[in-house]
Amino acid sequence: MPVTKKKLISLLNEDLKWEFAAAIQYVQHAAVMTGPQYESVIKELIVHSTEEMQHAVTLAEQIDYLGGVPTAGVEKIETSANSKTMLEQDLAGEQHAVSRYRERIRQAEELRMYGLRRMLEDILIMEEEHERDLQTALEL
Numbered sequence: 001m002p003v004t005k006k007k008l009i010s011l012l013n014e015d016l017k018w019e020f021a022a023a024i025q026y027v028q029h030a031a032v033m034t035g036p037q038y039e040s041v042i043k044e045l046i047v048h049s050t051e052e053m054q055h056a057v058t059l060a061e062q063i064d065y066l067g068g069v070p071t072a073g074v075e076k077i078e079t080s081a082n083s084k085t086m087l088e089q090d091l092a093g094e095q096h097a098v099s100r101y102r103e104r105i106r107q108a109e110e111l112r113m114y115g116l117r118r119m120l121e122d123i124l125i126m127e128e129e130h131e132r133d134l135q136t137a138l139e140l
Helices: 005-032 036-065 083-110 114-137
Strands: none
Touching (some): 005 036, 005 083, 036 083
């Protein structure tokens, strides 16, 4: 079933909720993560959080440009008392983001929204980098 502009705006708003959640989750995980082996990882999580908020800003601007209203909602945030579990939660979130953005790029292409597609490709590149960073931290 072909995507419509209205449906794409709705999906972008879902992506925006996930970006807000990712930023919050990274901040929370960085604050409570313990262990000397995680010192450099904690710093990287703060960088990831900042990048996720930039994704949120970009998505909100695109949603507005397309005639939608950017959401203020936030998706589910995962927490844990275990540092390794936190990283696994963050990795799962990034894998989810990569999957979503690949689909969103396809949909933007289908609607011939080439500027939106390019913006989504830039976000995807960063999400894939986050995924690699977390795989490295988890020694995968």
